[in-house]
Amino acid sequence: xxxxxxxxxxxILNRCLMLSAISKTPIYYLPPEENLPxxxxxxxxxxxxxxxxxxxxxxxxTVFRFLSAYLAITPGEHRLLGTPRLNSRPIAPLVDALNxxxxxxxxxxxxxxxxxxxxxxxxxxxxxxxxxxxxSQFVSALMLxxxxxxxxxxxxxxxxxxxxxLEITRKCLDFFGVESSIQGNVxxxxxTPEFKLKxxxxxxxxxxxxxxxxxxxxxxxxxxxxxxxxxxxKSIQGDFVCVExxxxxxxETTIDENEIQIKAITTEHNQLEFDLGACPDIAPALIVACxxxxxxxxxxxxxxxxxxxxxxxxxxxTELKKININFLQEDLFWTLIPNTxxxxxxxxxxxCHLLTYNDHRIAMAFASIKALNNKIxxxxxxxxxxxxxxxWNDFFRIFG
Numbered sequence: 001x002x003x004x005x006x007x008x009x010x011x012i013l014n015r016c017l018m019l020s021a022i023s024k025t026p027i028y029y030l031p032p033e034e035n036l037p038x039x040x041x042x043x044x045x046x047x048x049x050x051x052x053x054x055x056x057x058x059x060x061x062t063v064f065r066f067l068s069a070y071l072a073i074t075p076g077e078h079r080l081l082g083t084p085r086l087n088s089r090p091i092a093p094l095v096d097a098l099n100x101x102x103x104x105x106x107x108x109x110x111x112x113x114x115x116x117x118x119x120x121x122x123x124x125x126x127x128x129x130x131x132x133x134x135x136s137q138f139v140s141a142l143m144l145x146x147x148x149x150x151x152x153x154x155x156x157x158x159x160x161x162x163x164x165x166l167e168i169t170r171k172c173l174d175f176f177g178v179e180s181s182i183q184g185n186v187x188x189x190x191x192t193p194e195f196k197l198k199x200x201x202x203x204x205x206x207x208x209x210x211x212x213x214x215x216x217x218x219x220x221x222x223x224x225x226x227x228x229x230x231x232x233x234k235s236i237q238g239d240f241v242c243v244e245x246x247x248x249x250x251x252e253t254t255i256d257e258n259e260i261q262i263k264a265i266t267t268e269h270n271q272l273e274f275d276l277g278a279c280p281d282i283a284p285a286l287i288v289a290c291x292x293x294x295x296x297x298x299x300x301x302x303x304x305x306x307x308x309x310x311x312x313x314x315x316x317x318t319e320l321k322k323i324n325i326n327f328l329q330e331d332l333f334w335t336l337i338p339n340t341x342x343x344x345x346x347x348x349x350x351x352c353h354l355l356t357y358n359d360h361r362i363a364m365a366f367a368s369i370k371a372l373n374n375k376i377x378x379x380x381x382x383x384x385x386x387x388x389x390x391x392w393n394d395f396f397r398i399f400g
Contacts, residue, residue, distance in 0.1 A: 001225040001261065002398050004215055006207035007388050009237055010037045010062070011165065015172040016202060018066050018144045021047040022073075023176060023195050029202040037387045039063060057082040059309060059358070059386065061089055062137060064114065068094055069141035072103040073148060074120040079108070081115035085358075088113055089307050094138040097130050098123075101142075101149075125149025125191070129156045134307065136162040139187060140169040146189035147178045155187040161304050163278050164238020171236045175201040207231050209239035210281045211388045214364040216242050216262060217289035220249040221368045224398065225263040233260060241279050242286075248272055249289055270295060277301025280308075284365035287316055290336050291325045292368055297336045309386070310357035319362075322352040323369060349373040360386040367391075371399045 008031065017040070020027050027048070033041060039060040046055050046067060055071065055078060057063040064082055068091065071078040081087060092112040095105050102123045108115040125146060132138045139155060143166070146153035160166070166182055173180045176197050179190040207230045215226045233240075233255030243253045250267035253260060272295055276283045283305060290297040305312035313334060317327045326337040349372055356363040360383050370376050384391045 001227050001263075002394075003227050003229070004394050005390065006211050006228055006231060007035065007037055007390070008040075008205045009208040009210075010040050010387055011168050011208075011210070011237065012172060012206060013037075013040045014043045014062050014066065015140065015144060015169055016175065016197075017043050017047055018070060019172060019176045019178075019195075020197065021070065022145065022148065023197070025176070025197045029205060035389070037389060038385045039387060053078055055080045057086065059083045059086050061086060061135075061309070064089070065091065065094055065135065065137040065141045066144060068105070068116060068118070069098060069145045071118040071120055072098050072105060073123055073145050076120050078118045078120060079115055080118060081108075085309065087115065090134040091116070093131055093134060094141055097128055097138065097142060100128055101125060101153075123149055125151040125153045127154040127156070129158055131158045133159040133161055134304065136160055136165045139166055143169045143173065143180060143187065143189050146180075147173070147176075147192040147195055149189075150191055152191045153187075153189045157185040157187065160185075161277055161301075162238070162280060164241075167238065168236055204230070206235055206237065208387070209235055209237040209242060211364075211391070212260070213239060213242045213246075213282045213285040214367060214388075214391070216246040216251050217285040217365065217368045218371055218395075219251050219262050219264055220246055220289045221292045222371050222399075223264040225261065228260045228262075230258060231260040239279050239282055242282050245274060245279075245282060245286055246289070249286075249293055249295070272297040273300070274298070275300040277303075280304050281361060284312055284316065284361045285368070287327065287334075287336065288320070288365040288368050291320055291323075291327070292372065294338045295336065296338050299334045299336075300332065302334055308359065308361070310359040310362060312359065312362060315355075315357050315359065315362055316365075319354050319366070322354065323349050349376065351375045353377045353379055356380045356383055358383050360384045360388065364388065364391055367395055371395075374400060 042060045043063045104119040106117045170180050177195045178192045181188050248269040252265045320327050328335050354366045366378050
């Protein structure tokens with residue numbers, strides 16, 4: 001059984017960094033920078049080290065959305081931007097919500113896209129309705145600054161995707177002593193003018209379940225067993241659901257107090273259906289694993305994947321075609337069509353160059369393909385530093 005060192009959850013870290021900046025709490029909980037995902041390094045730099053009025057988030061979508069809210073309550077005039085791909089990603093629902101609450105945010109170019117010009121000011125808060133079908137981060141961004149709203153914040157959600165991430169935000173607010181609640185489609189955060197990180201919270205940070213999904217895929221595809229230290233079986237992360245999702249691909253999970261072990265077992269599931277609306281980050285790993293297991297599968301809830309670091313559904317369709325896998329859209333779902341004439345093994349996979357489109361989750365999903373045939377080339381492998389900088393260290397240690 002191979003030991004795997006997962007990165008810390010950047011979802012938790014970035015929320016806590018935001019709350020630390022607002023509450024002026026020391027960030028003692030961060031490990032050495034060489035072990036941190038690049039998204040967390042970008043957040044840390046812009047919140048605590050940037051002396052310019054320009055905030056360049058690079059390709060960090062979470063940082064972009066969270067800083068849109070943070071800068072709206074930070075005195076001064078700020079310019080917020082990122083890479084061309086980042087600038088084109090959805091932001092209008094959050095900008096509209098902030099402006100409706102009293103913020104002053106303007107588009108520097110195309111309507112609905114970055115760069116943004118933000119004039120920071122006090123916001124009193126209140127009640128709004130928000131459509132967060134494009135990203136739950138719109139809601140989380142508002143929740144994280146809401147403790148300073150004198151009228152508190154009440155959000156009525158007309159639609160939301162990736163709902164479990166709101167629970168992560170609520171739990172992080174709790175770490176800092178801020179009362180909040182999520183009941184049905186209503187989110188509330190109480191005015192808490194002076195808050196700080198509770199003693200002993202974040203002494204042991206959770207490692208990342210989104211990153212574990214790629215090892216679940218490798219277990220399903222190669223049959224190798226893996227062990228993860230400091231991965232919680234009582235996680236606040238929604239991607240803990242990969243325990244159930246990969247069970248249908250023959251991955252058995254054993255949960256101990258401070259350790260997770262996974263191994264491959266025989267399974268008879270051949271006709272599969274997955275709704276990934278609540279956990280879209282798992283989609284690339286799961287889709288590739290199903291393809292390599294030669295499963296017929298339907299996938300729902302992939303609509304947010306078009307606006308990630310790449311258009312992930314389009315990328316998967318294009319790149320899987322290189323190994324003779326058809327991934328097709330049909331109405332509201334996507335279908336993997338198995339090649340019944342091929343049982344996957346190294347000699348059956350065409351040697352090809354797989355493109356990552358500078359997308360970390362695409363690169364790590366394709367690792368399952370390379371594990372079956374090491375002659376396959378994954379271009380721009382280093383893009384994984386965004387969330388999992390040491391991924392390839394463990395991969396090549398195990399798979400050569």
